[in-house]
Amino acid sequence: MxxxxxxxxxxxxxxxxxxxxxxxxxxxxxxxxxxxxxxxSMADYERLHEHADVADALRLRGLRAEGFAAVPLSEMMEALGVSADEVIAS
The missing domain is CATH 3.40.1620.10 (YefM-like domain)
Known part of the structure; x- marks a missing residue:
């Protein structure tokens, strides 16, 4: 280093x-x-991202095991009061 x-x-x-x-x-x-x-280096950068992806997947698995469920995008947008047209326009 x-x-x-x-x-x-x-x-x-x-x-x-x-x-x-x-x-x-x-x-x-x-x-x-x-x-x-x-x-x-590019190789280290790629390894860091691979590890981050694995960590994210394990975290998501843990959340699902605790009863948290994924929310469909349409439901999330509705809850936030955002329309697809607004997202496309921005």
Whole structure:
């Protein structure tokens, strides 16, 4: 893992991104000494999303086991007082 200031990032973006892509190690970005962002490889990004999808599915399974049921979109829109025409227009 490497750490770079915003100034470093502006001056060395290409090399920092290539290093992350080839090494698989993330790059922490700082602003005035505080960590504000991270650059990760595409493979790590995809893995994070896969884990999030699994976590969401497990959470939904748990909610259903507790008796919570999915609400059809039409019922939700009706309860919110929103029409399909309003959604399409926006």
């Amino acid at each position: 490497s750490t770079h200031s915003l100034r470093d990032l502006r001056n060395q973006l290409g090399s920092i991104v290539r290093e992350v892509a080839t090494s698989g190690e993330e790059a922490i970005i700082t602003d005035s000494g505080s960590e504000v962002a991270v650059i990760v």
